[in-house]
Amino acid sequence: MRVTPENRRGYAKGRARRTEILDQAMALFGEAGYRGASLRTIATRCGISHPGLLHHFPTKEALLLAVLQRRDDVDDEWLALGVTRGVDHLRRLTDLAELNAKRRGIVELFSVVAAEATSPDHPAHAYFETRYRTSVANTERAYLQARDDGALRPGTDPATAAQQLIALMDGLQIQWLISDCTTDMAEVLRAHIRAQLTVEL
Amino acid sequence: MRVTPENRRGYAKGRARRTEILDQAMALFGEAGYRGASLRTIATRCGISHPGLLHHFPTKEALLLAVLQRRDDVDDEWLALGVTRGVDHLRRLTDLAELNAKRRGIVELFSVVAAEATSPDHPAHAYFETRYRTSVANTERAYLQARDDGALRPGTDPATAAQQLIALMDGLQIQWLISDCTTDMAEVLRAHIRAQLTVEL
DNA sequence: CCTACCGATCGGTAGG
DNA sequence: CCTACCGATCGGTAGG
Structure with missing residues (x-):
């Protein structure tokens, strides 16, 4: 696929959306725990629908693991x-x-x-x-x-x-x-x- | 109310049921957390329906607090x-x-x-x-x-x-x-x- | 990314 | 203590 300005914008937007989802998910998993947090609440805080969220992370479980992994990467580097x-x-x-x-x-x-x-x-x-x-x-x-x-x-x-x-x-x-x-x-x-x-x- | 054998048996039975509910609730709250535990599962483990459980403890919250209080009483005495x-x-x-x-x-x-x-x-x-x-x-x-x-x-x-x-x-x-x-x-x-x-x- | 929907499950109540 | 039910909410899917 050719890298056009449109493509670049699209990827950057997707990355930004993923990051926003991870931030909001981290916050809600912390407030309510994994079981107590709902995909709908996380999605709403990102301004999207919950099937929209599931487009970026296929399951709730995958979302949790992505959140944990990202935090560990940041902290390991900091340490x-x-x-x-x-x-x-x-x-x-x-x-x-x-x-x-x-x-x-x-x-x-x-x-x-x-x-x-x-x-x-x-x-x-x-x-x-x-x-x-x-x-x-x-x-x-x-x-x-x-x-x-x-x-x-x-x-x-x-x-x-x-x-x-x-x-x-x-x-x-x-x-x-x-x-x-x-x-x-x-x-x-x-x-x-x-x-x-x-x-x- | 007069204390008849029937009354005593009734009260003893009620107390035993309450104790069984508290035991099973303690176990499930521990396994799944408060939010992750359901009244239906606790009730089933006691061999009753979940409205039956709610006859002994009016709400899920009251059940949790009763479980915690009982454990504290036992441990404080032990300590x-x-x-x-x-x-x-x-x-x-x-x-x-x-x-x-x-x-x-x-x-x-x-x-x-x-x-x-x-x-x-x-x-x-x-x-x-x-x-x-x-x-x-x-x-x-x-x-x-x-x-x-x-x-x-x-x-x-x-x-x-x-x-x-x-x-x-x-x-x-x-x-x-x-x-x-x-x-x-x-x-x-x-x-x-x-x-x-x-x-x- | 959306709307619309699925089956399952929740705490709690009605009425007996 | 029961059956039967309520409205709400869940994770996930269909189909676009």
């Missing part, structure tokens, strides 16, 4: 996985908590859908299973590197510390959401990590 | 609130995690519904708001008592430690559920608390 290491990586995680405190929608999305997805038949079950495994593994690697750098307090087990840190982040998000954002997630996280280190965070 | 104090109370919380590892349904119920209830319009929103506040307050009191007993490591702030411990318990439950019960919740909790104490846990 600079593979670049930062050791204590730097741990600090980066507290920075992420600080950033998340300005993005209620994203925090809602992951908190609510992760809880839903503990059911084995939930469409995002496998996604979150993998996500937790890799999150804990990445964090354990950071603790191991911190130990190699002599920054880890003796008696701190990297594997246990990794499970703790990921659990703490998730639990704090729930508290932050239910307490109407009065919990200082980043500061509570930093206090936890500081107690594990022999160096400044 | 022996007001009896155990200081380090004993912290140990009691790790014992609760150990007990919960044998009660997947209850863990699911609180994890899934708490996440749902972060929405301000969720029927259990106020319930969880209060629940978190009192849980954190009770835990902070235990840390303060531990400090008075000279059992708390210097530099550990009781208010922060309380937020951490509650968040850790909630986050570990999610990990435990999604990892198909391979996470050792109680042991990870104990490692966290030990690092804060100058005495044995």
Whole structure:
């Protein structure tokens, strides 16, 4: 197919529409959960009909997975996985908590859908299973590197510390959401990590 | 009304039915969340029709609140609130995690519904708001008592430690559920608390 | 991208 | 406790 100005406009429009759908879907999945969100509501917020939405994403399930995948891509890039290491990586995680405190929608999305997805038949079950495994593994690697750098307090087990840190982040998000954002997630996280280190965070 | 054998049997039967409904509702709310659970499914599992269920609990919302309240009553009694104090109370919380590892349904119920209830319009929103506040307050009191007993490591702030411990318990439950019960919740909790104490846990 | 529709399911009520 | 029903809403499809 020849690339004419019309074609380019058409593709750009389609991409913009897809992005708008993903944004609105993220917000509603966060507010109402996957089960509680309806395609009609998402579509209306985008100014289209719900069969119009299904033209871009064939099923509700595909839409959810696209939303989750996009958020992960953005956050993984922001975390600079593979670049930062050791204590730097741990600090980066507290920075992420600080950033998340300005993005209620994203925090809602992951908190609510992760809880839903503990059911084995939930469409995002496998996604979150993998996500937790890799999150804990990445964090354990950071603790191991911190130990190699002599920054880890003796008696701190990297594997246990990794499970703790990921659990703490998730639990704090729930508290932050239910307490109407009065919990200082980043500061509570930093206090936890500081107690594990022999160096400044 | 005179207490005849017939009355007693009638009341006992009603109580037994109510208990069965609460048990089945707890299980399904945990599996599917509040929004995802239907009164018809709960009723069928009890061997009655869904209008039959609504004879015992007037609305779905009332049923949810009754389920949550009953679990809290049982757990508060088990925790022996007001009896155990200081380090004993912290140990009691790790014992609760150990007990919960044998009660997947209850863990699911609180994890899934708490996440749902972060929405301000969720029927259990106020319930969880209060629940978190009192849980954190009770835990902070235990840390303060531990400090008075000279059992708390210097530099550990009781208010922060309380937020951490509650968040850790909630986050570990999610990990435990999604990892198909391979996470050792109680042991990870104990490692966290030990690092804060100058005495044995 | 639309309108119009499908069958299924929801919480709750009427009336017994 | 039941049957029978209400209006609303759901995800998805037909057909254009």
